[in-house]
Amino acid sequence: MQTEQVNGVASKPVYTPVELNPKSRFHLFIAEQDVPVELQSLYDRCQEDKAVAAYASASDAQLLESLVTFPLTGTLYLAGTEPFLWRVASHAREAGLCSDQVRLLAPISRERHLFCCHCHTITEGVTYSPYACSGCGAMLEVTDHFSRLHGAYFSFQANAEDSTDMPEKREVN
Amino acid sequence: MRVAPKEIQSFRDDFTYTNSAAAIERFPFPFPEDEYRYSVNIEAHQPKGGEGSAFEHYIDVDEHYLSEMAERELVLDDMPSRCLAMPHMELACWDMLERFMVSLAEDYPEHFALTRDGDNWHWENKLLHIDDHFTFGDSTTLPRPPLDYIGRQVQGDFALMDQREGNLFMDAGMVTCPADWSLAFDAGMSFDEWHGPVPMVHSEGIIERARKYLMALPVGQPVRRLNWTLTVNARMDTSSEKYNEWGHERASITPENVGEKIYLRVEVQVLDRMPRSNAVTISIRTYLLSLEDLVTNKAWAVRMHRTMKTLPQALIDYKGLTRFHGMVVDYLSQFDPAN
Known part of the structure; x- marks a missing residue:
C-alpha cells in the first residue's frame, strides 16, 4: 500500500504487484465477485493453510466478525473494485490487522x-x-x-x- | 496595547468585518523574505513581540472574538458535520479542552475562569456568558461533547491527530474557517494523505520532514508555523463545502476593487502534543487583512509586492489566485519604489 505521488496527488493509491506474504502461516483470499486471474494465481501458488472467500454473499458485519478472529500470522488478499478494496481494508484495520497483513490487487475496474x-x-x-x-x-x-x-x-x-x-x-x- | 473584543461583525453577506488600527499593527505578517518559498518554517510557540502581540499568549483572543464565535455558530447550525471526533479520540478531546481552558484562564483572567477540585471543574467564559460545572472526563456532564464544547469558545479551527503506525491520522476536528479543504473528506487520513493535493512539497521532502518532526514533538513544547493565501472578501468560511457559493467571487475582482476586496489570509498554526492521549492538536487560527489596510504599513506593502510577483505558477494555481493574481501584483507595484 504505497502512496507514491501520481499526477501530483500523494493520496491517490498506487497498486504494486502483490506477492504472497512469506511470513504468514494463513492466507485468506477475498474477491468481491468473480475471482480474477491474478488472485487465482496467488491462491494456486500458496502452499500454506489457505482459504478463499467470495464476498458477494457476505455482509460487512459478517466480514468484520470473521476478521475479529483472524490469526495474527495471517494475510488477507483482496480483489475487486477500488471502493470494495478500501472498505474491506478499513474493516481489517478496525479488527487490528497491520498494513502488511492486507494486500490489495489492482482494482478490476477504473470506475x-x-x-x-x-x-x-x-x-x-x-x-x-x-x-x-x-x-x-x-x-x-x-x-x-x-x-x-x-x-x-x-x-x-x-x-x-x-x-x-x-x-x-x-x-x- | 491589548485589543479588547468588539461588537459582532459579519464574515458573509454584507461583510461588515473591519480591522482597527491596533489590529492592523498586530497582524501576523507572514513573509520574512522578498521571495516566497515553501519551507518547514516551524518555531517554538513562545511569546514574541511583547504585550498586545498576536504571539503574546498561547491562544490569541483579539477584537474579533465575538464575531468569529458567532460565525462559527452559523456554520455549525448549517452543517453539524464540520465538527467530528472518532470514538477513540475522546481522551484527546479532553486533553485539548484542558489545555485551552487552563491557558485561557491564566492569560485572560478578566474573561475566563477555571476552578478545579479534582475532577470537579467550574468553567466561566464571561465573553459568551457561559458558566458550567462538569466532571472532567465525563462527557455526559457537559452540554456538548468536549471538542464541540470548547471549540465554540476559541477562535480558529482545530484538528486532532492520532499517532500510530509511524504516522499521524486526522481523526477529530472542528473546521469552520478552512482555506478550501473539507474535514469530512479528509477525516481519518494520514498526514501525507491530507497534504496530498499540495504541489511541490512531496518531491521536496517537506511533508516527510514535517511529519517526522511532529511525531517527535514532546509534551509541553508546542511549536507554530504560518501559512497564507488570498481570499476574496472577508469570508471566514472558505471551506470546500461552500466553494459552490463563494467560488464565483474570485471572478469579481477588478483593478478598481482589488485593494478593497482581496484579503491576505494568514493562518497561525500551533501544534501541541497532548499529555494523556499522545495526540497532536493543530490549531489553525485565521487572520484576515485587506490589501488596502496592509499597504498602510510601507514595509509590508513592498514585501507583499515582491513575494506576490515571484510566486511560482504552481502555487498561484493551487492557492486559487489565478483569476486575480496579476491585478494584485499591479495594485501592489505602486507601493514598491523599486518599480
Whole structure:
C-alpha cells in the first residue's frame, strides 16, 4: 500500500504487484465477485493453510466478525473494485490487522466513487469528469485526492467560479 | 496595547468585518523574505513581540472574538458535520479542552475562569456568558461533547491527530474557517494523505520532514508555523463545502476593487502534543487583512509586492489566485519604489 505521488496527488493509491506474504502461516483470499486471474494465481501458488472467500454473499458485519478472529500470522488478499478494496481494508484495520497483513490487487475496474464536497453524497461508477452528483446534481470536477475511509475521490462543482465555464468532458483513470 | 473584543461583525453577506488600527499593527505578517518559498518554517510557540502581540499568549483572543464565535455558530447550525471526533479520540478531546481552558484562564483572567477540585471543574467564559460545572472526563456532564464544547469558545479551527503506525491520522476536528479543504473528506487520513493535493512539497521532502518532526514533538513544547493565501472578501468560511457559493467571487475582482476586496489570509498554526492521549492538536487560527489596510504599513506593502510577483505558477494555481493574481501584483507595484 504505497502512496507514491501520481499526477501530483500523494493520496491517490498506487497498486504494486502483490506477492504472497512469506511470513504468514494463513492466507485468506477475498474477491468481491468473480475471482480474477491474478488472485487465482496467488491462491494456486500458496502452499500454506489457505482459504478463499467470495464476498458477494457476505455482509460487512459478517466480514468484520470473521476478521475479529483472524490469526495474527495471517494475510488477507483482496480483489475487486477500488471502493470494495478500501472498505474491506478499513474493516481489517478496525479488527487490528497491520498494513502488511492486507494486500490489495489492482482494482478490476477504473470506475471511481466520487465524494461531493458540497453535499457529501458518494456517486458510484464514475469514469469521466465533470460528472453529475447523484445527491445535489452539481457537475463535479473529479480529482485524484483519495480517501481510504470513504473509498472515494474528492470532487467539487466544476463551474463554481464562472457558471458559463464548464470544463470539457475527459476520461478519468 | 491589548485589543479588547468588539461588537459582532459579519464574515458573509454584507461583510461588515473591519480591522482597527491596533489590529492592523498586530497582524501576523507572514513573509520574512522578498521571495516566497515553501519551507518547514516551524518555531517554538513562545511569546514574541511583547504585550498586545498576536504571539503574546498561547491562544490569541483579539477584537474579533465575538464575531468569529458567532460565525462559527452559523456554520455549525448549517452543517453539524464540520465538527467530528472518532470514538477513540475522546481522551484527546479532553486533553485539548484542558489545555485551552487552563491557558485561557491564566492569560485572560478578566474573561475566563477555571476552578478545579479534582475532577470537579467550574468553567466561566464571561465573553459568551457561559458558566458550567462538569466532571472532567465525563462527557455526559457537559452540554456538548468536549471538542464541540470548547471549540465554540476559541477562535480558529482545530484538528486532532492520532499517532500510530509511524504516522499521524486526522481523526477529530472542528473546521469552520478552512482555506478550501473539507474535514469530512479528509477525516481519518494520514498526514501525507491530507497534504496530498499540495504541489511541490512531496518531491521536496517537506511533508516527510514535517511529519517526522511532529511525531517527535514532546509534551509541553508546542511549536507554530504560518501559512497564507488570498481570499476574496472577508469570508471566514472558505471551506470546500461552500466553494459552490463563494467560488464565483474570485471572478469579481477588478483593478478598481482589488485593494478593497482581496484579503491576505494568514493562518497561525500551533501544534501541541497532548499529555494523556499522545495526540497532536493543530490549531489553525485565521487572520484576515485587506490589501488596502496592509499597504498602510510601507514595509509590508513592498514585501507583499515582491513575494506576490515571484510566486511560482504552481502555487498561484493551487492557492486559487489565478483569476486575480496579476491585478494584485499591479495594485501592489505602486507601493514598491523599486518599480
